[in-house]
Amino acid sequence: MKNAFRRFMANRYGWDELNTLLFIASFLLRLAGSHYGNGYWSRGALVLLFMVLFRAYSRERGKRRKENGAFLNAIRPLRRLMRRLKDVRHYRYVHCPSCNKTARLPRGAGKVKVTCPYCHFVYERRV
Ligand SMILES: [Zn+2]
Structure with a gap:
């Protein structure tokens, strides 16, 4: 049983920054869905959650790493701004x-x- 689990988990991609964002977005959508009582929001949250699981358990690690790289590139100006705001006093x-x-x-x-x-x-x- 333990071995079967280990074999299942072998070569899986795991967690990254993009997954963190998707997970948070999914959580927020879920909250919005329950607040507005609108099924579309909750369904969107489920889709995002599915994407998170799919990415984390994916065996195509190269593809997932590429996706995460593109994501990090896209938010680089934002991260730079955050860093500057953090040390603007010093x-x-x-x-x-x-x-x-x-x-x-x-x-x-x-x-x-x-x-x-x-x-x-x-x-x-x-x-
Ligand atoms: Zn110079």
């Missing part, structure tokens, strides 16, 4: 005048000389 973001790449500097250090890690251009900023 860091300042400045742009390189030469190549426009962003550098993160600790706040309160006064006037600092910045060497751009991408184009090695040197500039000064007050932080």
